[in-house]
Amino acid sequence: MKRSRWGIYLFLMLLQVSACKKVETTLPDNTNPVISLIDPTNNKVILLGTSLALEMDLSDNKELKSYKVEIHKSLKNVDTSDWTYVNTWPIVAGKTNFKVKHSEIFIPNTFTGKSVTTGNYEMIITCTDISGNEATTMITINIK
Secondary structure: OHHHHHHHHHHHHHHHHOOOOOOOOOOOOOOEEEEEEEEEOOEEEEEEEEEEEEEEEEEOOEEEEEEEEEEEEOOOOOOOOOOOOEEEEEOOOOOOOOEEEEEEEEOOOOOOEEEEEOOOEEEEEEEOOOOEEEEHHHHEEEOO
């Protein structure tokens, strides 16, 4: 009888302790990252045969994952085989703020044996966070 009382007492104590355990809940991350583009500015002139300077600040409430840059000719509803650029860069794990500053994007004089067409190009920047949320910004650059 003493054993069963102690067993019941021990069971009730463990039940009480486990009931006090903090339950952590994880809310889904629905917040898009933020892109603060510094350079290039809208309608900036970029010369053929030079590198485009890219500078921006990226931030997220949880964790950043990557950013992508796309550049293509600004021809609405027209198929063009002119020069385009697409590249994605990963961001070091654990970062909620990231400064981008580089000149890795080269604007060539020729593409597939033809001169690159000058004029307006759309530059689209997309930042993705660890949860898959995205932010996108678009500007026009003028390639001469």
